Amino acid sequence: MEIAIQAEGLGKRYGDHQALAGVDLEVRTGTVLGLLGPNGAGKTTTVRLLATLLEPDSGHARVAGFDVVREAREVRRRIGLAGQYAAVDELLTGRENLVLLGTLLRLGRKRARLRADELLATFELEHAADRTVGTYSGGMRRRLDLAACLIASPPVLFLDEPTTGLDPASRQVLWQMVREQVARGVTVLLTTQYLEEADILADRVMVFAEGQVLAEGTPDELKHKVGxxxxxxxxxxxxxxxxxxxxxxxxxxxxxxxxxxxxxxxxxxxxxxxxxxxxxxxxxxxxxxxxxxxxxRPSLDDVFFHLTGATTATTEVEKR
Incomplete structure (x- = not known):
């Protein structure tokens, strides 16, 4: 199976703070790698490096076959990124957001409209397509944000805490949308603080803390480490x-x-x-x-607390 995302020795420092300290990772095509850890663990920095928003201080990485530093433009053409907050224009309608983005990505106006219609249907937003996004619920905005990431049909998708702040029903809907994309062959790198989310969506999980990887494996493999x-x-x-x-x-x-x-x-x-x-x-x-x-059975909650030495669910990782 092809490797869609690969990194070796990724390091990043902000002043005196070592955000990442030699991270290695590998994600096979059509699978989900979950990065699990508290705020400040290095998850978002990893995403930003792989998405070409930052350059590493050390190490190297390839996404969709291209080097993230030397071939950043080629990487950007092949990825979609959903950050921690929905990046959509509240003054435009859902349809206008997607058509505008498709046009900017040089799909052509006709193709952009067709792709927008397709995504609005896929993400169950047809009923609200011509309403301004300012009237959308949080879950609807998140779905539109994910749709926007897919406007150019990227083979690799970065989701940085995509369900933070959503109610349980909206979270379930978004999970289903992600599973459907993976079934189509899209590769996903997912960061999350929700232990349940990593357990449900990820084929493999990496537990982060203080810029380092504490453990990596399938959810079941990590649970067996606990007992x-x-x-x-x-x-x-x-x-x-x-x-x-x-x-x-x-x-x-x-x-x-x-x-x-x-x-x-x-x-x-x-x-x-x-x-x-x-x-x-x-x-x-x-x-x-x-x-x-x-x-x-041991849960990923138990794995996290075991690996980090935390003893209660009052750490920054939410026990959901």
Whole structure:
């Protein structure tokens, strides 16, 4: 499979601040690479370097087969970029925004109109095509912004925190739009603070912190770095915790962990199905009032907190 985006040793410094410190990455054609990390981790700097908006202080990169420094013009012809804020003119209609951009990109006015109509339909904006963008909701503006990135049918798309500030319904719609583009063969580099977003959209994820890559792999590979699945049991009262703990300890690989405030016990099991059945039977025999009994898998939340040393969801990465 072709490599659409490749970088080796990318470095960028702003005064005394090292924004990027030797980042390597590779994105295969028709896939999504998610860059995950808090504000200031280096995600946006990486995008700006690859999109030719900045020049690296060290290292080199190629996008769509072209060097981002020596062949910047060729790179720009083959990419679309959606920044953290929708870059559309609020005084123009949705259709006028797209036609104007298509004309500036030398599609020709007729072709620009046809492409605008096609994108308005794709992004479900036909009903609002001739309204000024100032009347659009946040989700509609984001969809129009993504449509504008695709006006010239670029093979590579950079999305820098595209769903920040959107409500859950609008976020789901935008995710579906991105998946449709990838299905058509578009390569996407996505930066996000939403752990769920990276889990859903990305084929591979890179976890950033302080300008460096802490880990990289598929979402499942990163989750396995944290640990295996575990059984989580919640009981009705704090008084029942000791009995539940006594029932579950014999089937645990390591001593169970107890959350007394939440009245929950977490247990790592050796034999998944057999141990689950044995745990259920032991709890029933002990007469414990179980209000939740579920097998949990590590999430990207767990991966991030494990890699960065964070212990709560109050870090700058939002636990959604």
């Amino acid at each position: 295996e699945e575990w059984l989580e049991v919640a009981v009705g009262t704090a008084e029942e915790l000791p009995r539940a703990l006594a029932a579950l300890t014999p089937v645990a690989v390591v001593p169970p962990t107890v959350d007394r405030e939440g009245r929950r016990i977490s247990v790592q099991l050796a034999d998944r199905m057999g141990a689950i059945a044995a745990s259920a039977a032991a709890l029933e025999t002990s007469g414990v009032d179980v209000i939740d009994f579920a097998l949990r």
